[in-house]
Amino acid sequence: MLKHSVDNRIFQGLREKMEQGLLPQWIFTDPHIYELELERIFARTWQFLAHESELPEPGSYVTRWMVDDPVLLVRTNSGEIKAFLNSCPHRGTLLCTADFGKKKAFTCPYHGWTFNLDGDLIGVVAGDKVYGEEMKKDEWGLRPIPRVERYQGMIFGNLDPAAMPLDDYLGDMKWYMDIILGRSDGGMEVRGLPQRWVVHANWKVGLENFAGDPYHVQTTHRSTVELGISPQDPLYAGYGHQVVLQNGHGINVITATAPGKPQRPPYQGLPQEMWPMFERNLNADQLKVFAKTTVFVGSIYPNLSFNSPVHGSEGHLHNYLNVRLWRPLGPEKIEIWSWFLIDKAASEAYKEAAYKGYVGSFGPSGTLEQDDTEIWARIVHASKGHMARSKDLSYNNLLNYLMGLERVLPDETFPGPGVAYPTCYLDAIHRATHEYWLELMSKEEESAGENGCES
Numbered sequence: 001m002l003k004h005s006v007d008n009r010i011f012q013g014l015r016e017k018m019e020q021g022l023l024p025q026w027i028f029t030d031p032h033i034y035e036l037e038l039e040r041i042f043a044r045t046w047q048f049l050a051h052e053s054e055l056p057e058p059g060s061y062v063t064r065w066m067v068d069d070p071v072l073l074v075r076t077n078s079g080e081i082k083a084f085l086n087s088c089p090h091r092g093t094l095l096c097t098a099d100f101g102k103k104k105a106f107t108c109p110y111h112g113w114t115f116n117l118d119g120d121l122i123g124v125v126a127g128d129k130v131y132g133e134e135m136k137k138d139e140w141g142l143r144p145i146p147r148v149e150r151y152q153g154m155i156f157g158n159l160d161p162a163a164m165p166l167d168d169y170l171g172d173m174k175w176y177m178d179i180i181l182g183r184s185d186g187g188m189e190v191r192g193l194p195q196r197w198v199v200h201a202n203w204k205v206g207l208e209n210f211a212g213d214p215y216h217v218q219t220t221h222r223s224t225v226e227l228g229i230s231p232q233d234p235l236y237a238g239y240g241h242q243v244v245l246q247n248g249h250g251i252n253v254i255t256a257t258a259p260g261k262p263q264r265p266p267y268q269g270l271p272q273e274m275w276p277m278f279e280r281n282l283n284a285d286q287l288k289v290f291a292k293t294t295v296f297v298g299s300i301y302p303n304l305s306f307n308s309p310v311h312g313s314e315g316h317l318h319n320y321l322n323v324r325l326w327r328p329l330g331p332e333k334i335e336i337w338s339w340f341l342i343d344k345a346a347s348e349a350y351k352e353a354a355y356k357g358y359v360g361s362f363g364p365s366g367t368l369e370q371d372d373t374e375i376w377a378r379i380v381h382a383s384k385g386h387m388a389r390s391k392d393l394s395y396n397n398l399l400n401y402l403m404g405l406e407r408v409l410p411d412e413t414f415p416g417p418g419v420a421y422p423t424c425y426l427d428a429i430h431r432a433t434h435e436y437w438l439e440l441m442s443k444e445e446e447s448a449g450e451n452g453c454e455s
């Protein structure tokens with residue numbers, strides 16, 4: 001285990017650099033780091049699988065991935081949602097090859113074993129004749145994903161049976177999820193299918209971009225300013241609060257309004273007839289924050305992000321929720337999964353108009369989306385050489401995460417939980433997220449040290 005002994009030395013130096021707001025460029029592209037991330041982060045933390053509206057009735061199913069683990073998510077006859085490894089326990093082939101659908105049972109395409117919605121093996125071709133009567137079918141059901149839990153309709157899975165409960169893992173993020181997902185009666189629903197596309201980027205770059213980077217908006221998305229869609233004020237995406245939460249999570253609560261300027265339409269421009277629902281479903285502090293917010297954008301560690309923006313012009317404003325999963329396909333590649341969610345209680349005309357706004361902006365062919373992913377791919381291109389890859393921390397390859405460090409102090413008057421800073425142009429979430437990354441990555445330092453002589 002040579003890589004473990006090498007990594008331990010690197011981690012010791014890293015902590016100190018991170019405290020100074022510095023991060024080496026190689027953490028984004030190093031293949032050994034990536035292998036270790038799969039083991040120490042993705043095999044232990046909660047990963048998003050689906051929204052419950054994607055599984056509307058018994059027999060509904062979707063297929064998903066937890067990095068390289070294929071997952072079959074099913075609503076059973078009793079209405080429960082179960083998740084299995086989408087791999088036949090006979091010889092391991094992919095059991096279900098469709099993205100979604102409705103079935104009474106799943107039959108394997110290789111030798112025809114059949115499983116019911118609860119994952120039980122119910123049919124074996126030529127059963128007793130080839131295996132004998134002693135074949136114990138109840139021992140050969142589908143293998144369940146060790147943990148499946150949900151919050152506000154969002155279903156998460158965890159490969160670690162001993163992981164902390166999802167409720168604890170999300171912590172104070174739940175307060176903000178209540179606003180974003182639980183504000184209206186009936187909650188949110190997914191419209192259409194999740195769109196997917198592959199980008200040459202590291203998963204941490206997508207995470208960073210949504211978690212704490214409103215700073216890029218004025219430059220990367222400059223064309224929207226030139227077209228008059230976004231304001232000229234270079235600070236506009238910074239107005240509001242950046243909130244650092246536990247376990248690597250973070251959210252930007254953006255007002256997009258300069259102090260002293262007239263406030264934008266309340267509640268993200270949502271129709272006034274929906275406001276009484278917000279008052280029913282949220283508490284006074286949540287309402288206070290929601291009323292002033294134009295955009296919520298953030299990330300749930302490790303690879304789930306969300307963006308709840310407002311599109312359109314006065315009188316025709318639309319808000320929706322775009323949920324993003326950054327599925328790693330290697331150190332330099334991700335498959336982006338993008339869901340469109342909308343308030344179930346909104347009118348059909350509103351939902352349709354908001355969906356069009358999403359497709360034109362953050363969908364795979366949307367103008368804003370293309371701006372970002374092009375830049376992320378260039379990070380990979382620029383990080384492969386000797387200078388970027390050198391593990392010598394005194395070498396000049398440390399990137400700048402200094403914005404606001406020791407200069408911007410928390411705003412104690414902010415009504416929401418977490419450590420809230422009075423601007424979104426800040427690297428506070430980035431620093432906290434990468435510190436959590438380091439905490440998870442260095443968890444097995446001691447036992448790895450014992451194996452350090454192996455090579």
Ligand code: FES
Pocket residue numbers: 088089090091092093108109110111112113
């Ligand atoms: S691999 Fe599925 S039945 Fe043989």
Ligand SMILES: [Fe+2]
Pocket residue numbers: 216217220221368372
């Ligand atoms: Fe962007």
